[in-house]
Amino acid sequence: MLRARPTVVPIALLAALAAAATLLLSTLPVLGHEGEEEPAIALEPASVTAGGSVLVAGTGLVPDTDRVLVLAGGNITVDFGTVRTDAEGMFRAELAIPAHLPGGLYEIRCIGDETLVAELKVMPAAMGGMPTPEPSPTSGAAPSPGPTPATGGAVPSAAPTPKPEATGPRPRSTTELGVLAGLALLLALAGAVLVVRAERLRGATAG
Amino acid sequence: MATAGSVLRGAWGHRAWTAVDERLGLSGLAYPVPKHANRIGYILGGITFFGMLIRFGTGIWLAQFYHPVPEAARQSIAYIIGDAPLGDVIRGVHYWTANVVMVTVLLHLARVYWTGAYKRPREANWLIGLGLLATTLGLLFTGTVLKWDQEGYEALGHNLEMANLLGVFGFWFSADFAVEFPILGRLYMAHVVILPTAGTLLLIGHFLLVKRHGISALPADADRAVDGGPAPATGGSSFAAHLVRMAGFGLILLGAALAISLVLSAPLGPRPVPGIEETKPPWMFLPLYPLEDWFGLAALLWAPVAGFAALALVPFGDRSPYRSPRRRPIWIALGMLVVSLLGALLVYAMLTVPQAHIRDAM
Ligand code: HEM
Numbered sequence: 208m209l210r211a212r213p214t215v216v217p218i219a220l221l222a223a224l225a226a227a228a229t230l231l232l233s234t235l236p237v238l239g240h241e242g243e244e245e246p247a248i249a250l251e252p253a254s255v256t257a258g259g260s261v262l263v264a265g266t267g268l269v270p271d272t273d274r275v276l277v278l279a280g281g282n283i284t285v286d287f288g289t290v291r292t293d294a295e296g297m298f299r300a301e302l303a304i305p306a307h308l309p310g311g312l313y314e315i316r317c318i319g320d321e322t323l324v325a326e327l328k329v330m331p332a333a334m335g336g337m338p339t340p341e342p343s344p345t346s347g348a349a350p351s352p353g354p355t356p357a358t359g360g361a362v363p364s365a366a367p368t369p370k371p372e373a374t375g376p377r378p379r380s381t382t383e384l385g386v387l388a389g390l391a392l393l394l395a396l397a398g399a400v401l402v403v404r405a406e407r408l409r410g411a412t413a414g
Numbered sequence: 415m416a417t418a419g420s421v422l423r424g425a426w427g428h429r430a431w432t433a434v435d436e437r438l439g440l441s442g443l444a445y446p447v448p449k450h451a452n453r454i455g456y457i458l459g460g461i462t463f464f465g466m467l468i469r470f471g472t473g474i475w476l477a478q479f480y481h482p483v484p485e486a487a488r489q490s491i492a493y494i495i496g497d498a499p500l501g502d503v504i505r506g507v508h509y510w511t512a513n514v515v516m517v518t519v520l521l522h523l524a525r526v527y528w529t530g531a532y533k534r535p536r537e538a539n540w541l542i543g544l545g546l547l548a549t550t551l552g553l554l555f556t557g558t559v560l561k562w563d564q565e566g567y568e569a570l571g572h573n574l575e576m577a578n579l580l581g582v583f584g585f586w587f588s589a590d591f592a593v594e595f596p597i598l599g600r601l602y603m604a605h606v607v608i609l610p611t612a613g614t615l616l617l618i619g620h621f622l623l624v625k626r627h628g629i630s631a632l633p634a635d636a637d638r639a640v641d642g643g644p645a646p647a648t649g650g651s652s653f654a655a656h657l658v659r660m661a662g663f664g665l666i667l668l669g670a671a672l673a674i675s676l677v678l679s680a681p682l683g684p685r686p687v688p689g690i691e692e693t694k695p696p697w698m699f700l701p702l703y704p705l706e707d708w709f710g711l712a713a714l715l716w717a718p719v720a721g722f723a724a725l726a727l728v729p730f731g732d733r734s735p736y737r738s739p740r741r742r743p744i745w746i747a748l749g750m751l752v753v754s755l756l757g758a759l760l761v762y763a764m765l766t767v768p769q770a771h772i773r774d775a776m
Binding site for chain 1: 452484485495496502503506567596651655656658659661662663664665666667668669670672673675676677678679685686687690
């Protein structure tokens with residue numbers, strides 16, 4: 208039998224919650240999706256060790272138009288050549304930052320009808336911050352544009368990677384795979400034995 | 415009380431146990447364990463606990479190779495996958511266990527809800543449990559950002575939006591809070607120090623209260639006692655058997671995660687491109703995704719807040735002394751409604767195309 212109280216309380220609680228939620232949601236600004244986007248560029252990462260690479264992405268630009276990408280700071284200019292925006296007015300390009308660039312604050316400029324600017328912090332390669340965990344595919348070895356104006360419009364390019372980046376399980380020798388698979392099986396079996404025997408090994412039934 | 419001494423039968427086992435127990439007082443941790451506590455529904459919390467231990471161990475290994483700075487983070491993960499000793503396998507075990515633990519936490523919560531085990535005197539432990547749920551979600555969120563691939567970067571974008579939504583209270587989530595230190599570093603610290611510490615402290619409280627209250631009786635037995643019947647038995651099994659059973663499930667979990675990792679590695683997406691949104695969040699955050707579409711970014715803050723608040727109120731709303739699902743039809747219906755809604759949102763989110771919500775994360 209249901210008593211009156213336990214039924215009434217949850218219903219009242221639910222109603223109060225629903226009312227509170229509706230009130231809350233109706234007062235919130237509905238952000239929704241952007242309509243017209245402002246032209247902008249962004250860098251990832253915003254700080255890089257000289258010799259590394261940085262991704263620049265543009266959005267909200269006029270579709271199918273060219274932009275010139277330049278790094279500038281102090282009296283150094285590096286010309287990365289031109290990129291073309293796609294049908295949505297976006298582009299992305301990977302810029303190889305010259306290894307011999309002195310550390311400091313630079314600007315990446317995207318020059319077209321308008322000039323968009325993003326700040327890039329460059330750490331000198333010699334100090335290099337902390338050692339990278341693997342010989343960076345982009346450090347030093349990457350052919351990068353020189354730190355002088357106009358190096359012939361090199362199209363921004365991905366730095367060459369010495370070996371394809373692993374994102375799946377490693378290729379393993381049959382032995383290694385066998386040992387690991389055997390270990391997995393052994394663990395699962397040992398677990399199963401414990402699960403089954405825990406009940407049977409139960410000692411005195413005292414609580 | 416039955417102890418490991420009675421499980422490890424035989425003179426040697428018994429003497430070894432007595433010697434250890436005399437010095438470490440382990441039997442002080444034991445509490446009466448009823449027979450039903452060894453059923454799968456009642457051991458889900460224990461499986462979650464062993465999953466946490468696995469994540470601790472593998473996480474320490476991964477931390478030896480992970481590089482929490484934006485320019486090297488993703489590359490260090492590629493290194494873990496490709497070169498670090500057993501890196502791909504350990505990372506796989508960490509990742510798959512985290513996913514399984516998320517499932518077992520939710521199932522554990524569902525069991526507690528279904529059996530009305532949050533009722534007096536266990537209200538406080540239900541609230542501590544909610545804290546554990548929050549830390550579990552926090553670990554999954556920060557772990558996603560650490561990859562620093564497109565998915566992680568977009569997750570960070572949402573983190574920063576959260577900072578805006580929270581206004582002054584969102585300072586910690588904002589990149590401006592400590593300009594000299596990349597926010598990735600702070601999220602890393604949250605992942606390896608703040609959240610595990612908070613989780614450990616909450617877990618100690620959780621276990622102390624489980625020990626204090628004992629594991630709840632079966633709802634039907636408890637209800638019979640409410641109606642004037644006999645008090646439910648508190649024993650029937652032993653603490654040691656319970657622990658051994660949990661450990662058994664933990665080993666099965668470890669073996670399964672290892673086996674999966676040999677075939678399916680934990681994902682690592684492409685290098686992030688700022689200003690675009692093309693990934694979807696991991697499955698546990700996916701039900702929020704359509705809400706974000708419909709109501710804007712603010713829903714990302716309000717929906718979880720409302721969800722946690724509603725859960726926190728459950729023990730204080732459902733105050734009848736009865737625990738059987740049959741005797742709590744409204745609460746069971748409510749629970750099922752919420753689960754169905756979350757399921758529907760999840761499926762809907764899986765079927766829709768990613769939409770942009772934020773323009774620029776940084
Ligand atoms: C990291 C996550 C968690 C761990 C490791 C954990 C662990 C445990 C363990 C080992 C028990 C003993 C009984 C059992 O296994 O069912 C337990 C009981 C309990 N847990 Fe959790 N728990 C977690 C999260 C939660 C959550 C999210 C809730 C609910 C909001 C919760 C609420 C409870 C309650 C009320 C009990 C007492 C249940 C009873 O006596 O029947 N726990 N927990």
